[in-house]
Amino acid sequence: MSCSLEQLNILLVAAETGSFSAAARKLGKAQSVVSAAIANLEIDLALTLFDRSGRYPQLTAAGTRMVQEATTLLAQRDRLHAIAGELAAGTESRLTLAIDDDSHLPWFGTLLEEFAARYPSVELELLFPLMEDVAELLESGRAQLGISYRRELPEREIASCTLGAVTLPLVVAPSHPLAHKTPLRESDLQGSRQLMVTGRREGTERHRFRLSAQVWWVEGDLGVLELVKRGLGWAAIPEFLLHPLLARHELVILSPDVVAPPKLELELQWHRARPLGQAGRWLKEALLARVPR
Structure with missing residues (x-):
């Protein structure tokens, strides 16, 4: 029984993309090449890696386990190449x-x-x-x-x-209606404009800490912070940016019931x-x- 690292890489990409055609596009290969590589790998391992009875191939239990092992093996290969390259590099x-x-x-x-x-x-x-x-x-x-x-x-x-971890306290300007609301509940945050950081692409990452139905998207924490200072909404801001503003009483930290400040590594x-x-x-x-x- 033998298999190549190339076959294992194709297996991982097929599992990640969800289809042989998508894997072929990502790898820049013909779909027939990807299908043949998976079929030959199944022969080499004497295992059925994908259930092909549906519209899209689905990993079998054996396929899922092989993907886990292949991930570890290919990571070791990449580390070997990187270490060798670093040793050779000036x-x-x-x-x-x-x-x-x-x-x-x-x-x-x-x-x-x-x-x-x-x-x-x-x-x-x-x-x-x-x-x-x-x-x-x-x-x-x-x-x-x-x-x-x-x-x-x-x-x-x-x-x-x-x-390390970065805590993002929830803050507003002292003039904002939420600054002096007691008790402050999650529903109050949901009903007030939230200012959030965004990249230039749509994706799930930028919605991670969204609570409000109304959001203004800003490219960068410093931009968000400027809008917060102007009373245009509430936001979660990295703690290390807040110390001088809090000392000058330009911002107020919110402590709503139930909702904890986000923390990111x-x-x-x-x-x-x-x-x-x-x-x-x-x-x-x-x-x-x-x-x-």
């Missing part, structure tokens, strides 16, 4: 870091100062995409490292490590199969070293 001439929203920049500004001193010849590019756009930049190779909130449905190709992300050069490895390890263990 100091790169350019490094791109994608950060979910520029409001996070002060969080590691001192680290960038140290990076500049260590690697003065490396051209550093900082991009500030939002939400799933970070993963897209890593997948395409446009960025080598990313800092983003943990997604509900992470991509298989993206590796990550936590940088901040992650450092990179592509499993793409090696980092010396500067990228240093920045990656320096970021992770700052996380309490």
Whole structure:
């Protein structure tokens, strides 16, 4: 019994996309190639991986288990390639870091100062995409490292490590009707305009903490914060952005019954199969070293 890593990769993509034709499109192959690869894999493993009796192939119990094992095996392959590439790589001439929203920049500004001193010849590019756009930049190779909130449905190709949790208190301007409402209930939030961060693509991520029927979408926490200060709605804002505004009494933290402030894990992300050069490895390890263990 033998099977190739290529067959296992086709199996995973077919399972992820839900059909052989969709897998073929994602892989840039003919559907007949994908179908043949799956059929040959089933022969090699002496297992039926997909039930083909319906309109779309469905994983069997054996297929589900093989997908789990293939995921682990291919992740190990990608790690092997990445480590080999990193061992062979010197100091790169350019490094791109994608950060979910520029409001996070002060969080590691001192680290960038140290990076500049260590690697003065490396051209550093900082991009500030939002939400799933970070993963897209890593997948395409446009960025080598990313800092983003943990997604509900992470991509298989993206590796990550936590940088800590960020609490997002619910806030309004002192002049907002909700600022002095007691008791404050979930229904009050649902009936008042909510200001929310959005990327440039539709998706489930941006609706994660939606409560209100009426939403204004804003590209970035700093934009949301400006509208909150003007009394145009309530919002969940990263705690590290609020301290000076709360000290000056420009914002009020809401404490509604039942509804707890959202909490998100901040992650450092990179592509499993793409090696980092010396500067990228240093920045990656320096970021992770700052996380309490």
